Structure formats: C-alpha cells, structure tokens
Amino acid sequence: MNIKSLILGSAAALVAGGAAQAADLPVAEPVDYVKVCDAYGAGYFFLPGTDTCLKISGYVRTEARFNDADSRADEKFDIWARGQVNFDAKEETELGTLSSRVRIEGEDDGDISIAKAWLSLGGFYAGFLSSAGIVDYVGDMYGGDYDLGDTDVPQMGYNMAFGNGVTATLGIANNKHLLPTGIATSAVYAGQSLPSLVARLKVDQAWGSVSVGGLVSQARYADARYDSDVAYSVAAGGVFNLDMLSAGSNIALNGFYTEGAMAWNGINDSDFMSDVSIDAAGEPVLNELYGVSASLKYAFADNLWAIVAGGYGDFNDKGVTNADYDFYSVSGEVGYKPVKNLKVIAGIQYTDRDFDYATTADTEVWEGKLRLQRDF
Numbered sequence: 001m002n003i004k005s006l007i008l009g010s011a012a013a014l015v016a017g018g019a020a021q022a023a024d025l026p027v028a029e030p031v032d033y034v035k036v037c038d039a040y041g042a043g044y045f046f047l048p049g050t051d052t053c054l055k056i057s058g059y060v061r062t063e064a065r066f067n068d069a070d071s072r073a074d075e076k077f078d079i080w081a082r083g084q085v086n087f088d089a090k091e092e093t094e095l096g097t098l099s100s101r102v103r104i105e106g107e108d109d110g111d112i113s114i115a116k117a118w119l120s121l122g123g124f125y126a127g128f129l130s131s132a133g134i135v136d137y138v139g140d141m142y143g144g145d146y147d148l149g150d151t152d153v154p155q156m157g158y159n160m161a162f163g164n165g166v167t168a169t170l171g172i173a174n175n176k177h178l179l180p181t182g183i184a185t186s187a188v189y190a191g192q193s194l195p196s197l198v199a200r201l202k203v204d205q206a207w208g209s210v211s212v213g214g215l216v217s218q219a220r221y222a223d224a225r226y227d228s229d230v231a232y233s234v235a236a237g238g239v240f241n242l243d244m245l246s247a248g249s250n251i252a253l254n255g256f257y258t259e260g261a262m263a264w265n266g267i268n269d270s271d272f273m274s275d276v277s278i279d280a281a282g283e284p285v286l287n288e289l290y291g292v293s294a295s296l297k298y299a300f301a302d303n304l305w306a307i308v309a310g311g312y313g314d315f316n317d318k319g320v321t322n323a324d325y326d327f328y329s330v331s332g333e334v335g336y337k338p339v340k341n342l343k344v345i346a347g348i349q350y351t352d353r354d355f356d357y358a359t360t361a362d363t364e365v366w367e368g369k370l371r372l373q374r375d376f
Contacts, residue, residue, distance in 0.1 A: 033048075034046065034048060037053035039053065039090075039092075040053055040055070040090050041055075043055040043056075043057060044088075044090070047089075050091075051091045051092070052089050052090070052091045053089070053090050053091060054087065054088070054089050055086075055087075055088040055089075056085065056086070056087060056088075057085075057086045057088070057375075057376060058083070058084040058085040058086050058375075058376060059083070059084050059373050059374060059375045059376065060081070060082075060083050060084075060373070060374045061081065061082045061083075061084075061371060061372065061373040061374075062079065062080075062081045062371070062372045062373075063079070063080055063081075063082075063369055063370065063371045063372070064077070064078075064079045064369065064370045065077070065078050065079075065080070065367065065368070065369050065370075066367065066368045066369075067365065067366075067367045068365065068366045068367075069363065069365040069366075069367075080107060080108050081107065081108045082105065082106070082107045082108075083105070083106050083107075084103065084104070084105045084115070085103070085104045086101060086102070086103050086116075087101065087102045087103075088100070088101050089101075093121070095121055095122055096121055096122030096123075097120075097121075097122065098119075098120075098121050099119065099120045099121075100118065100119040100120070101116055101117070101118055101129075102114065102116070102117050103115040103116035103117070114128070115152065116128060116129050116130075116152060117129075120159075123158045123159045123160055123161070124156075124157075124158050125156065125157060125158070125159065125171075126155070126156035126157075127154070127155070127156075128152055128153070128154050128155075129152060129153075129155070130149065130150060130151065130152055131148075131149030131150070131151055131152075131153055131155070131173060131198055131215070131264060132149070132155065132157050132169040132170070132171040132173070132198045132199070132200055132213075133148060133149040133169075133198040133199060133200045133213035133214055133215050133233075133235070133264075134147070134148065134149035134150055134200065134211075134213065135147055135148045135149060135200070135211045135212070135213045135235040135236060135237040135254060135256065136148070136149070136150040136237070136254065136266070137209070137211075137237045137238060137239045137252040137253065137254055137295075138237070138252045138253070138254045138293045138294060138295045138309055138311070139252075139293070139295050139307065139309045139331070140307055140333060140335070140345065141333050141345050141347045141369060141371060142309060142329075142331035142333060142347050142349045142369075143293060143295045143307070143309030143310070143311065143329075143331050144266060145266035145267055145291075145293075145311065145329075146254050146255075146256070146265075146266055146267060146291040146292060146293035146311040146313060147235070147237070147254050147256065147265065147266040147293075148213055148214075148215075148233055148234075148235035148254075148256045148258075148264060148265055148266075149198070149200075149213060149215070149235070149264060150266055151176065151263070151264060151268075153173045153174055153176060154173065154174045155171050155172060155173035155174070155198070156171060156172060156173075157169060157170055157171020157172065157173075157198070158170055158171070165203055165204040165205050166201075166202070166203050167201075167202050167204075168199070168200070168201050168202075169198075169199065169200045169201075169202075170197075170198075170199050171197075171198045171199075172195040172196065172197060172198070173195055173196045173198055173215075174192065174195060174196070175192045175195070175196050175217050175218055176196070176217070176261075176263035176264055177189050177219075177263055177275055178262040178263035178268050178270055178273065178274055178275050179270060179274045179275065179276075180270055180271075180274050181270045181271055183274075186222065187222060188221065188222055188276060188284075189219070189220060189221060189222055190220045190221060190222050190224075191220070192218060192220060193218065193220060194218045194220075196215050196216065196217040196218070197215060197216045197217075198213075198214075198215040199213065199214055199215070200212070200213035200214075201213075206241075207240060207241055208238060208239045208240040208241050208250065209238060209239055210236075210237070210238035211235075211236065211237055211238065212234075212235070212236045213234070213235050213236075214232065214233060214234040214235065215232060215233050215261065215264060216230060216231070216232045217230075217231040217232065217260075217261050217264070218230070218231070219231045219260050219275065219276060219284075219286060221276075221284055223284075226283060226284055229260060229276075229284070229286055230260075231258075231259060231260030231261040231275065231286055232258065232259055232260070232261060233256060233257070233258035233259075233261045233264050233265060234256065234257055234258075235254070235255065235256035235257075236254075236255055236256075237252070237253055237254040237255065238252070238253055239251070239252040239253075240252075245298060246298065246299045246300070247299060247302075248297070248299030248302065248305065249297055249298050249299045250296075250297050251294070251295070251296050251297075252294065252295045252296075252297075253292075253293070253294050254291075254292065254293045254294075254311075255290075255291070255292040255293075256290065256291055257288075257289075257290040258288070258289050258290070259286050259287070259288050260275045260276060260286030260287065261275065262274070262275050262287070262289050263275065265289065265291070266291075267289065267291050267313050272315070272323070272325060272353070272360075273287065273289065273315045273317075273323075274287065275287060277317050277318055277319025277320075277321065277323075278319050278320060279318060279319055279320060280320050285318045285319060286318070287315065287316060287317050287318055287319070288315070288316040288318070289313065289314070289315050289316070290313065290314055291311060291312065291313035291314075292311065292312055292313075293309065293310065293311030293312070294309065294310060294311075295307055295308065295309035295310075296308050296309075302337075303336060303337035303338070304334075304335070304336050304337075305334070305335050306332070306333065306334045306335070307331075307332070307333050307335070308330075308331070308332045309330070309331050309332075310328065310329065310330045310331070311328060311329050312326070312327070312328045313326065313327050313328070314326040314327075315327075321357070322356065322357060323355070323356075323357055323360070324355070324356040324357070325353055325354060325355040325356060325360075326353075326354055327351065327352060327353040327354070328351070328352055329349055329350065329351040329352075330349070330350050331347060331348065331349035331350070332347065332348055333345055333346065333347030333348075334346055334347075341374060341375045341376060342372075342373070342374050342375075343371070343372070343373045343375070344370075344371070344372055345369075345370075345371040345373075346368075346369070346370050346371075347368070347369050347371075348366070348367070348368045348369075349365075349366075349367050349368075350364070350365070350366055351363075351364070351365045351367075352364050352365075
C-alpha cells in the first residue's frame with residue numbers, strides 16, 4: 001500500500017465517523033417567533049405556544065397645576081407624574097371571546113396599585129372595574145364631575161347586545177358610601193347584606209351615543225334600631241357629533257339625581273356632603289343631590305381642538321344641620337397633538353360654592369393645569 005492510498009483511506013474513515021456522530025446529535029427545534037394577532041385590532045400579538053392574544057398599552061402623564069384655594073401651608077403650584085400600563089388578553093372559545101384586563105397605575109409618590117382587574121366570557125363579566133351603570137360624556141381634563149358610575153368597584157354582571165348599536169347591562173356590585181371626612185364608615189353603616197343592583201341601556205350610532213343608567217343600593221345602618229333604607233341614583237346623557245361644523249366636533253350632556261348614593265356620582269366631595277344625616281327625631285335620613293352639565297368640543301384639525309364645559313349641582317341636607325349648598329363650574333381647555341401619541345392640554349376652571357348655612361363661608365376656586373401625555 002502506497003502513501004497515497006493510506007491518506008485517502010484515512011480521510012474516508014474520518015468523514016464516515018463524523019457523519020455517524022452528527023446523526024446522533026439532537027436536532028434544534030424551529031424558533032417560534034412572536035406573531036401578530038389581527039383578530040382584535042392593532043397592537044395584539046400571540047403569546048408563543050398559545051392561542052391567547054396580548055396587547056400592552058398605557059400612558060405616561062406629567063401635569064403642572066395651580067390652585068388658588070390651597071392654604072399657605074399647601075403647595076398652590078405642583079408638578080406631578082403618573083404612569084399607567086394595561087394588559088389585555090383575548091382568545092376565542094366555544095362559549096365566545098374570553099377576555100381579561102389588568103391595569104396598573106402609579107404616581108410620583110411611589111403609590112402603585114391595581115386600578116382595574118376583570119375578566120369576561122361572551123357577555124358575562126366579573127372583577128374590579130368601572131360601574132356598569134356609567135353615564136359619563138362631558139369633558140376631558142375638566143367637566144367630567146357631573147356623571148354617574150365613573151367609579152371602580154368589585155362587581156359582576158352581563159352585557160346584552162341587541163344589534164343596531166343597542167346594548168343593555170345588568171350587574172351587581174359592592175355597596176359604596178360617602179361620609180364626611182374623618183368619620184369611619186363602620187360608625188354609621190353595618191356590613192352589606194345585599195349588593196347594589198346596577199343597570200344601563202346604551203345606543204351607539206353614527207350620529208353619536210346616548211345612555212340611561214341607574215342603581216339601587218342598600219343603606220344598612222350600624223345601629224340595629226333603624227331599618228335599612230334604599231338609596232338610588234338615576235342618570236341620562238349623550239354625545240352628539242357636529243360634523244357640520246368640523247370632523248371631530250361634538251356636544252355632550254349629562255344629568256343625574258341621587259338619594260343617599262353620592263359615592264357613585266362624580267360629585268362625591270366628602271368635605272361638604274354625605275349620603276346620610278340625622279333628622280330632628282334623631283334618626284338617619286338620606287340626603288339628595290342632583291347635577292347637570294354640558295360641553296362643546298370644536299376640532300380645528302385632527303390634532304387641534306378646544307372644549308368649553310359647565311355644570312351645576314345642588315345638595316340637599318335633610319338633617320338638622322340643614323347643610324344645603326349649590327355650586328357651579330365653568331372650564332375651558334385647548335388640546336394639541338404635535339406628534340402621534342403625544343397630547344398637550346392646557347385648561348382652566350372656575351368653581352363657585354354657595355352655602356345656605358352661616359357656619360361655612362362661600363368659596364370661589366380658580367385652577368389651571370398643563371398636561372403632557374404620551375400614549376402607547
């Protein structure tokens with residue numbers, strides 16, 4: 001055997017041995033890259049290896065505020081920041097769309113909380129979210145305090161879609177109570193034995209949207225000598241497009257009336273009002289509150305708009321203190337989007353409170369804000 005044959009034979013043996021060893025090595029699985037999920041709109045993607053579509057959204061907001069009513073010991077001028085992140089998960093099942101949302105919010109004071117957490121299957125929903133009876137159309141930075149149900153509460157219920165933009169919602173929720181600052185709820189109310197019943201009927205059309213909503217709630221007093229009362233709120237509102245002025249312009253209206261259920265309404269100022277008072281006989285009696293508001297939005301362009309808004313409210317204290325008062329507010333704001341997903345809003349609001357009793361002086365408050373918000 002010559003040298004040439006020896007070299008060729010050795011090379012052939014090495015190649016054959018290497019091929020045999022390579023056949024024994026594990027084969028890498030193909031990479032499962034994140035895929036876009038377009039079934040529920042923009043921003044969703046499939047969680048790898050599942051049928052669940054996830055969307056992450058939220059905002060970062062910084063606001064400069066001046067309030068001339070703050071005392072000398074308080075900051076009349078203040079800058080604060082807030083962040084919000086939403087996690088929305090959806091997938092299709094044999095019983096309908098299974099959805100969930102978790103919203104996390106935090107401010108510059110270090111306080112981070114779960115602002116919303118709910119799930120839904122088809123029309124059924126359950127969790128911590130805004131009241132099912134919500135009627136809130138007026139305002140953006142200002143003007144939205146004369147509404148019903150724009151408050152988060154643990155609840156469960158059902159959304160029924162009738163077609164042509166008509167939906168109805170019926171649910172039950174934990175009770176909410178409003179008492180003067182410094183008074184513990186347990187000192188006035190016993191624990192709940194019945195949930196609040198909340199309902200809304202809503203119509204969405206090309207011309208805008210209208211809603212009627214309401215709730216019935218239990219006022220169960222800590223003192224067992226007194227029978228429970230029935231508190232309630234009713235509201236109606238709508239937003240109507242004014243495309244004849246410009247695309248994006250609209251007018252909005254809100255109105256509500258409540259007896260003993262102030263905590264469910266936007267005007268739930270515990271410095272001046274409460275759900276219940278004590279009458280001349282020494283027994284608890286439910287107070288009354290109503291409010292109306294309106295706003296007009298004019299869109300100069302897709303990225304430039306102005307809003308003027310106003311509202312009026314009246315609180316009737318049925319107790320011996322007769323702490324009645326009425327109030328109104330007017331506001332204006334201008335908003336601008338210099339680039340996509342960035343809003344700059346400047347606004348000012350004037351509020352006047354007129355009290356019917358001498359122990360509290362009437363108040364006039366001017367407040368101004370400059371808000372920067374980046375949405376994602």
